[in-house]
Amino acid sequence: DRALEQGALAPRARALLGTLSKGFRQRAGLALAILGTPELVILDEPTSGLDPNQTVDIRETIRALSKHATLLLSSHLLPEVEALCDRFLVLQRGKLLADAGRDELRALAGNAGRNGVRIGL
Numbered sequence: 843d844r845a846l847e848q849g850a851l852a853p854r855a856r857a858l859l860g861t862l863s864k865g866f867r868q869r870a871g872l873a874l875a876i877l878g879t880p881e882l883v884i885l886d887e888p889t890s891g892l893d894p895n896q897t898v899d900i901r902e903t904i905r906a907l908s909k910h911a912t913l914l915l916s917s918h919l920l921p922e923v924e925a926l927c928d929r930f931l932v933l934q935r936g937k938l939l940a941d942a943g944r945d946e947l948r949a950l951a952g953n954a955g956r957n958g959v960r961i962g963l
Contacts, residue, residue: 845873850903865896872903876911883907886916901925 846852851869854862859870868888875883888904889897904926907913917923923930930947932940940950 845877850899863896865892865899868892868896868900869903872900872907876907880911882912882914884914884916887919888915888917889919889922 846855851866851873854866857866859867862870872883872885872888875885885904889900892900904913904915908926913926915923915926924944928943930940930942930944931938932947940947942950
């Protein structure tokens with residue numbers, strides 16, 4: 843019940859997964875991820891392919907989840923990351939390029955040409 847509520851899935855609780863829209867399938871994935879009340883939830887491109895309304899809904903759900911668990915969000919969409927994250931780890935080919943807050947990351951991106959690290963913001 844908690845996962846259905848946090849995922850805003852209650853109205854579609856009895857629907858088959860294959861009959862749901864992509865947005866509701868994404869929500870179902872989030873609900874499954876939190877069933878066991880994990881301390882860490884890893885999300886890979888959670889709003890990929892969603893329309894703007896679905897994106898807003900999923901972001902709200904992710905923000906609510908972040909109050910109860912640590913979330914690790916993987917995305918190449920910088921607006922997505924900026925909208926949801928307060929700490930940023932930038933990886934390239936398995937190497938950690940940056941571990942910074944928003945302002946620090948912007949400063950690193952501004953200096954990228956000087957130090958050979960390319961971080962596009």
